Amino acid sequence: MMIFGPVIDVRPLFPCERQALLDLLGDLSPAEWAAPTVCPGWDVHDVVGHVLNDYMRRLSGARDGYGGAIFADDETLPAYLARTNDEFVRASRQLSPQLMIELLDHLGPRLDAMWAARDLHTAADLNVSWAATDVDSPAWLDIGREYTEFWVHQQQVRDAVSRPGAVEPDLMAPVLDVFARGLPHALRMHDRPEGSTAHLEVLGPAGGRWGVARQDRRWRMADPEGEPAARVSMDQDTFWRLATRGITVEEARRRSKASGDEELTAAITALLAVIA
Structure with a gap:
């Protein structure tokens, strides 16, 4: 849809963004894992748990076709996401930082393979509601939205532990470009x-x-x-x-x-x- 402008293909950037995150996480002290972030009530460990949840949710839904979402009565999508995100983060507090790093490293290439197999011009698995609510989103915009999600959470961790990085133009420019499609x-x-x-x-x-x-x-x-x-x-x-x-x-x-x-x-x- 020309509503959204020209195609952005962020798929080659996922491994680069993820490696920057893994390098960062592997260098954090226990105190830094416990540092508060801009996300209310979440520390660095919680934000990483949320990213892990994003990985598993997309693989389960988009790759495996598993429809496990259960909405409460009259629950809106934002309310559902807030509830389930918080539930997973709470559960992930029992996971060690090392295990979460290993899971991200293991699952990341499987996400990459899933994105690589997608036709960018087909309909999105999940519509990008902040770009339009009355027309279907293209796959490239949905994938771009996922890239921005991972990049932003990495920046939230970096802010929390005062570690600059991942703002090189090749990693950051596509984030701004995707956001502008709103x-x-x-x-x-x-x-x-x-x-x-x-x-x-x-x-x-x-x-x-x-x-x-x-x-x-x-x-x-x-x-x-x-x-x-x-x-x-x-x-x-x-x-x-x-x-x-x-x-x-x-x-x-x-x-x-x-x-x-x-x-x-x-x-x-x-x-x-x-x-x-």
């Missing part, structure tokens, strides 16, 4: 004349420029050309933290420069690229 959804409530455009510029070695245009009564990804009705500029650290609510919308706006249509710039600076 722009049409972020602007969905704002009707504008046909052909209206808005631009987002993310500054830094991994940054870039993205545009959206009003076409056929909806916003779609478009080349950032010409003079837009709204323009927002922010640095790469601000953008990924905004998109994952590592910082508040208000903080992101303080760190950004905006011009033009104020409703559109407000919507861009409220972009969300996680399920909430």
